[in-house]
């Protein structure tokens with residue numbers, strides 16, 4: 311399963327890379343939903359690794375149960391069909407079978423519950439985190455801030471339109487003009503709230519999906535292993551532009567993150583690298 315997952319993830323990343331190939335400049339590693347994807351996204355954090363492991367275990371168990379039940383039904387339908395079995399059995403109960411079909415599912419559910427609860431607590435209970443980011447849902451974009459660093463101002467992350475996405479080699483409806491920047495190998499606490507209606511900040515490859523509720527500050531965490539751009543989408547139907555508030559997280563080296571903070575949160579203009587970047591940028595401002 312893990313090998314299959316890794317293979318599919320590679321295929322997924324490959325797709326995004328392929329999409330970027332026609333762009334003006336090469337994008338770094340991008341992880342997000344893919345056109346023909348049918349499996350979990352590549353795991354980028356310890357929580358997502360554990361989530362993938364639990365998913366794979368449960369997948370095997372439920373597949374075996376489906377095979378067993380469908381097999382049993384097929385056997386009964388064929389073996390006890392009217393023509394082969396004209397006089398039906400009058401048996402109304404069988405204590406041994408009833409005990410088995412009660413106890414065995416209980417054991418299976420307990421086996422599933424143990425890793426599931428472990429995973430839930432891993433997501434829910436924050437470890438000792440090294441920094442904090444604050445995510446605020448708005449209609450319809452995300453506001454990001456770094457409470458630990460007063461010199462970095464809160465900024466808005468807006469989606470790029472179709473033409474802009476193509477220009478910078480990023481997928482439309484996932485690309486933004488200002489990603490959330492975080493360092494790799496750092497436990498990041500995420501505070502999530504909203505200024506108007508409910509949203510949800512979700513990044514599948516992080517195993518993170520947290521409701522953004524006005525008046526409530528929810529918290530979650532992640533630790534990204536590798537540098538790259540990770541995509542997510544608002545995952546709580548929030549109104550007419552719900553589809554149009556993508557999430558882009560750029561995980562950078564700790565040195566690069568330190569430069570980002572020292573620079574007061576200034577990020578490189580995505581359009582500056584393009585030929586005639588100034589004109590493009592100005593046209594879109």
Ligand SMILES: [Cu+2]
Nearest residue numbers: 509544548552
């Ligand atoms: Cu939303």
